[in-house]
Amino acid sequence: MKSELELRNVQQRFHARGVAAGYITAVDDVSFTLAAQPPQVVSLVGQSGSGKSTIARNVLGLQKPTSGSVLYGGKDIFKLSRAEYDAYRRDVQPVFQDPYAIFNPFYRVDRVLWKAVNKFGLTKSRSKGLALIEESLRAVRLEPENVLGRYPHQLSGGQRQRIMLARVHMLRPSFIIADEPVSMLDAQVRKHFLDILLDFQREHGMTTLFITHDLSTVYYLGGEVMVITKGEIVERGPVSTVMHEPSHPYTKLLLDSIPQPDPDRRWTNRITVDELEDQERADAKAAPAPEAPIL
Numbered sequence: 001m002k003s004e005l006e007l008r009n010v011q012q013r014f015h016a017r018g019v020a021a022g023y024i025t026a027v028d029d030v031s032f033t034l035a036a037q038p039p040q041v042v043s044l045v046g047q048s049g050s051g052k053s054t055i056a057r058n059v060l061g062l063q064k065p066t067s068g069s070v071l072y073g074g075k076d077i078f079k080l081s082r083a084e085y086d087a088y089r090r091d092v093q094p095v096f097q098d099p100y101a102i103f104n105p106f107y108r109v110d111r112v113l114w115k116a117v118n119k120f121g122l123t124k125s126r127s128k129g130l131a132l133i134e135e136s137l138r139a140v141r142l143e144p145e146n147v148l149g150r151y152p153h154q155l156s157g158g159q160r161q162r163i164m165l166a167r168v169h170m171l172r173p174s175f176i177i178a179d180e181p182v183s184m185l186d187a188q189v190r191k192h193f194l195d196i197l198l199d200f201q202r203e204h205g206m207t208t209l210f211i212t213h214d215l216s217t218v219y220y221l222g223g224e225v226m227v228i229t230k231g232e233i234v235e236r237g238p239v240s241t242v243m244h245e246p247s248h249p250y251t252k253l254l255l256d257s258i259p260q261p262d263p264d265r266r267w268t269n270r271i272t273v274d275e276l277e278d279q280e281r282a283d284a285k286a287a288p289a290p291e292a293p294i295l
């Protein structure tokens with residue numbers, strides 16, 4: 001049975017100097033569910049510092065929330081048995097922004113793929129392992145002879161990212177947690193990467209949580225989107241609805257801040273959270289005063 005990933009009232013605080021409380025709340029009472037079936041793409045979009053990566057780290061079990069829980073198949077991931085944890089680690093796969101940090105510069109890139117074959121016991125035979133690696137490289141539109149045997153610095157950023165996707169393809173997880181995976185890639189390579197994720201959804205039934213600050217990427221992927229600001233998810237819905245009829249003022253500001261590719265229309269709408277607060281204060285002032293309670 002395919003599992004479900006759920007965040008239930010997750011709060012993440014970090015100690016911080018120079019703030020009165022002595023801590024900041026990076027993630028504030030966040031709850032959402034990601035279903036493995038039907039496979040879906042859910043984007044989590046928000047500005048820098050809004051808490052996106054912290055949520056990714058919570059989901060991946062890299063950071064235990066201060067309170068609340070992360071559930072996989074209904075069980076708290078921080079309380080899994082060894083065997084359950086191993087199953088979870090295989091079924092929920094990360095893809096990060098900078099795969100260069102994951103590759104060891106002294107080893108050929110093949111090692112990352114062989115490690116997955118061996119760690120998860122995909123096959124014991126070397127020839128079958130190689131066949132699996134080659135099949136997965138082709139699935140992410142890489143020619144094995146062009147990448148195998150090379151060192152990480154001999155590949156482009158887009159090729160390194162696709163090697164990480166080949167690893168995902170071999171493991172066939174139910175969930176991919178992709179944290180800003182395309183922000184360092186140019187438009188063409190970015191599109192390739194997103195198309196592969198969409199293939200994974202359609203052909204292999206994988207659900208992706210796609211973390212980004214870029215609304216055009218969210219638009220391209222489709223599916224659902226969750227909008228986060230200051231650690232709180234303020235809106236969730238189908239991408240087309242949220243983009244065309246945003247219900248939260250922050251989402252409206254985020255949409256207004258998309259640069260226009262028109263040289264005659266200069267992009268002046270820079271968005272800041274302070275600006276949002278100013279606008280909220282102005283709205284509050286403009287709103288009619290609440291009626292006096294009838295005593």
Ligand SMILES: Nc1ncnc2c1ncn2[C@@H]1O[C@H](COP(=O)(O)OP(=O)(O)OP(=O)(O)O)[C@@H](O)[C@H]1O
Nearest residue numbers: 014015024026047048049050051052053054055213
């Ligand atoms: N380990 C940590 N210790 C202290 N503060 C942290 C830690 N990790 C994150 N933070 C703070 O928590 C807040 C949310 O950070 P987070 O990295 O989750 O945001 P983000 O939306 O992913 O930003 P970006 O898009 O820039 O990566 C920020 O104020 C950040 O400085």
